[in-house]
Amino acid sequence: MRKTAKAALALSGGLAAWAFLGEPRCLTCKKYTLGTGSRRLRLLQLSDMHIGPWMTRKQVSRLVRRVNGLSPDILLFTGDLYDRFMDWRREEDALPLALIKAPLGKYAVWGNHDRANMGRRYPELMAKVGFELLENTGKGIALAGGKMLWIAGVDDMLFGRPKRCRAEKTADYCVLMVHEPDAADYFKNEGYDLILSGHTHGGQVRLPLLPPVTTELGRKYLRGFYTLGKTRLYVNPGIGCTKLPCRLGAAPEITIFDIHL
DSSP, rough: OOHHHHHHHHHHHHHHHHIIIGGGOOEEEEEEEEESSEEEEEEEEEEOOOBBTBBHHHHHHHHHHHHTTTTOOOOEOOSBHHHHHHHOGGGGGGGGGGGGTTOOOHHHHHHHHHHHHTTTTTHHHHHHHOEESSEEEEEEOOOOOGGGGEEEOOOOHHHHHEEEEEOTTTEEEEEOOOOOOGOOOOTSSOOEEEEOOOGGGGGOOOTTSSSSOOOOOOOOOSSEEEETTEEEEEEESSSSOSSOOBBBBBBOOOEEEEEOO
16 A cells, blocks of 8 residues: 555656646647648647746747747737736737748737736737737738638637628638637638637646546637538647646647648
């Protein structure tokens, strides 16, 4: 019994050490190929950075270098820039994001933390680092060979004023950003090929034999791909942490979508 107890304590201690000191720093990169055309367009999604005491300017700079090494054509950020901005008012920590290179543009939507804690500072800061904020609107991006990509964004579903946002029928491919993934059920019949979300942190802490931690509008779709009729939803587990500086079974992630048109 003593050996079993010691082994259980050692395992618990090891999991805790990994959750607090290891996994939050293990930035992963996942790549998916969509479409069958001959021209490749690389979209890169970031989500839930939660800048603050557990995601500093130095870590943001490291993230930017990693992103630039992946050569995205377009950068999409699906919300929650800071964790608790009213407690961590260091806007300079987000400034390295201005160095991200994406020749066809950088776009963002509101997250619940942005709406609840940043207000007007969020759009001002995103503009300062070169992101266009899409708020219940879309934008056509002309591509080589006469193709067009449509990117749209919906306001935060919890604290914003979200509105119906339809895809552009004449576009060759349509992408919608909405922070909370369960909201995809409201937009799955609006003509989008791909919906990108965050918010859930992939559960953030996934203990063996226990159900994952979930949050409002992030209970049905937790992480990864889901097929909703003709639309695919991808839930990004995000970069940072909230509540506690730990992750377990839900490593931080940069996601690449190579779309062939």
